[in-house]
Amino acid sequence: MAQLQLVVLITHDQWRVAHFRGGRYHSLTEFSAHAENQPLLLDLLKKHAEATVYFLTDIADEHYHVEVLPHVSGAASKQLLARKLAAWPFTQGLHAVHILDTVQNVRKEDRYLFSAIHYPPLRDWLQALQQKNMRVRGVYTQALCFPCAISNSQSADTHCLYIYLQKQQLRIHYHYKAKLLFSRLLTLSIDESLRSRLNDEVTQTRLYLISQHWLQEKEPLHMVWLGECANASGLPSEQLPAAIKQTFKAFPDVIGLSSRRVPNAFNEVEWAAVQVVLRKRHLPNFAPEVNLLGDRIQRGKRNIIVAGGMMVSVCLIVGVFSQQAIKNTQASIQQTRTKISQWQAAKPAWGFAEADLPRLQTLSSGVQRIKTATRLPDRALAMLQGVMTHQKFWQVKKVEWRYGPMLDQSVQPDNQWYETVSVLFFKKENAMALNAHQEWQLLIESLRQHPEVFELKEIHSSPTSGLPEQRGDTRQLSRPDDQPSIDIWLRPQEKTAA
Numbered sequence: 001m002a003q004l005q006l007v008v009l010i011t012h013d014q015w016r017v018a019h020f021r022g023g024r025y026h027s028l029t030e031f032s033a034h035a036e037n038q039p040l041l042l043d044l045l046k047k048h049a050e051a052t053v054y055f056l057t058d059i060a061d062e063h064y065h066v067e068v069l070p071h072v073s074g075a076a077s078k079q080l081l082a083r084k085l086a087a088w089p090f091t092q093g094l095h096a097v098h099i100l101d102t103v104q105n106v107r108k109e110d111r112y113l114f115s116a117i118h119y120p121p122l123r124d125w126l127q128a129l130q131q132k133n134m135r136v137r138g139v140y141t142q143a144l145c146f147p148c149a150i151s152n153s154q155s156a157d158t159h160c161l162y163i164y165l166q167k168q169q170l171r172i173h174y175h176y177k178a179k180l181l182f183s184r185l186l187t188l189s190i191d192e193s194l195r196s197r198l199n200d201e202v203t204q205t206r207l208y209l210i211s212q213h214w215l216q217e218k219e220p221l222h223m224v225w226l227g228e229c230a231n232a233s234g235l236p237s238e239q240l241p242a243a244i245k246q247t248f249k250a251f252p253d254v255i256g257l258s259s260r261r262v263p264n265a266f267n268e269v270e271w272a273a274v275q276v277v278l279r280k281r282h283l284p285n286f287a288p289e290v291n292l293l294g295d296r297i298q299r300g301k302r303n304i305i306v307a308g309g310m311m312v313s314v315c316l317i318v319g320v321f322s323q324q325a326i327k328n329t330q331a332s333i334q335q336t337r338t339k340i341s342q343w344q345a346a347k348p349a350w351g352f353a354e355a356d357l358p359r360l361q362t363l364s365s366g367v368q369r370i371k372t373a374t375r376l377p378d379r380a381l382a383m384l385q386g387v388m389t390h391q392k393f394w395q396v397k398k399v400e401w402r403y404g405p406m407l408d409q410s411v412q413p414d415n416q417w418y419e420t421v422s423v424l425f426f427k428k429e430n431a432m433a434l435n436a437h438q439e440w441q442l443l444i445e446s447l448r449q450h451p452e453v454f455e456l457k458e459i460h461s462s463p464t465s466g467l468p469e470q471r472g473d474t475r476q477l478s479r480p481d482d483q484p485s486i487d488i489w490l491r492p493q494e495k496t497a498a
Contacts, residue, residue, distance in 0.1 A: 004051040007274055008041075010122065011058050012169075012187075015041055016265075023278055028265045038121060042128050049132065054277050055125075055139040055287075058171075058270070061118040062141055063090040064182040066100070066212075071108040081112070090116035093123055094139060096284035100179050113181065117141065117286050126291045138277075139286040143183035145273035146173055148281050149255045157222040159215055161205065164226045164251070164269060165194070171269075172201060176214060202240060218243065226251045226269075366417070377401035379452065380421045380490060387446045393431035393439050397483065398424040418454065419490040427482045440484070447488060455489040 002022030009016045013033050019026040029044060031037040045053060065088070072080055085091050095116040103109050122139065129136055146162070162173040170186040188197060202223060209215035223240075225248045240246070251268040262271045276283070285292075380401055388396065400422040427436050447456050 004048055005054065005278065006045060006048060006051045007054045007056055007277065008045075009056050009058070009270060009274075010119065012060060017041070017044055018265075018274065020278060025263055028263075035121075038124070042125060045125075045129060045134065046132055049134055052135045052137050053129065054137050055122060056142060056145070056270075056273055056277060057117055057119065057122070057139070058142040058185070059117070059119060060185040060187065062143065062183065062185070063114075063116040063118070064143070064180070065090075065114040066111060066181050067114060068103065068109050068111050071102065071110050084112075085114070088114055088116070090114075090118065092116065092118060093288060094119065094286045096286045098284045100181070101177070113284075115141070115144065115284055115286070126287065130291050136287055136291050138283070138292070140273075140277055140283050141183075141286070142269060142273040143171075143173060144180060144284055145276040145281075146183075146269070147175060147178060147180050148276045148283070149272035150178065159209070159219060159221050161202065161221060161223045162226060162254075163198070163223060166267060166269075170194075170198070170201070172205065174205065174209070181214070199240060202244065206241065206244065220245050222247065224249055224254070226254060377419070377421070380419060380488075383450060383452045383490070384421070384423065387443060387450065391439060391443065393428050393436040394425050394443065395428065396423060397426045398422075416492055418492065421488045421490065422459075422485065423488065424483060424485045444486075447486070452490050453488055454491040457487045459485040459487060 005020040005023075007018040007020065009018065011033070015031045015033055015037070017029045017031075019028070031041050045051075067084065069080060069084070081097055085095060085097060088095075095114070097112055097114050100111040100113050103111060117139065126136060126139075157175075158177055160175045162175065164171045164173075168188045168190065170188060171183065172186070173183045174181050184201075186197070186201065188194065206215065206221055209221070210217060215221060221244045223244050223246050225246070251272075252262075255268070255272050262268055266274070377399075381399075384396065384399070388394075402420040402422075403417060404420075405417055444456070444458075447453055
């Protein structure tokens, strides 16, 4: 079954909830814009908890501001926009910012459009829906949907004013290279002259564009009237500046939409904006991040389910290949056993003299110890790394690692084999003698107490030799040995493991 979509259209005098399922229009519920109707609107939305909710506004209290900022990318761009939004007075919770284009003047710069909606009831509705965990897809404006609805054949003019009049409301859009830079909604009184009001607004708009250096004095400004109410007899063609070029077009021709497809409950502008929203075009979203968490959680659940299915498929594939590999391994083992049996049946009788048995036994024992105890010098290096981590005045210059019987039988008179590490240290140039001496003693003590160390022996004299007592002037200390060396015997692997 197709998912239910609810589009809430907000104007200055009414709220309308349009029901769509699978992109097809079903019904429309209307409320007058009064405080007592807010609970009724919320109850209607909460009845459809499984639906995806869109808000589409067309009110006078919408703010649009263009600003040119230095070109930055990544996290620096987000920080720059956050600072600009914090300083913008219209940032009150329902705001958005998006890049328009990049300009190359003296330096590379980006042109951004800052947008905001001031409508307190809408913020209350978003909080109420968030508490019910309803899926709010976003908050959009008809003004920002309008450029997406215009067909490519109608967006060739660089500077263009689109004017739409309906129910004593005059909407003026300014498009620069088919991108919205600002939009205004003007409410006309019943006795107000459209001719004089339009003349003033268009003239002021042109002067504003010239002051912002968006429009040159001699550049043409195309003014496009939309709708059936626009006609040549009611417009001030002779009072406008010569650079303003007027045209009259029906809205369906501008957006490439047949009027027969528009339901009776909508006008052409509203229907085109709703279609843009439902097609999930990339639009500036005015909804705060916290209100979009419900939708993100749903997408996260879907991603987890898809990832789980993929993991199960991978496990099944790996299981099939593993089973085949086990069969091949078993066949290989059987072939090897057959060859060993054939070789044992055909091997000659070997004889050894009794005098050679002790030598062979010693050789076999040595090979067995090398095979079972030798693990390369990683154990010794790990031990050295642990004790040398906090050394400031001593560094390792040379390390030698050996494995074999202990040469000095006085230390341990047995036939056991040991790992022997000979380490040559050197003292840093900026090390004080007293500090180096103290750190050396701590190093020796740490090595002696290390569980891997069996025996430790200093080959050269330690840095403490020749160090007099600190009496009077300490600058007369004798220079210690700068390159001491020690031998370390590690415990046998089998003893350590025990």
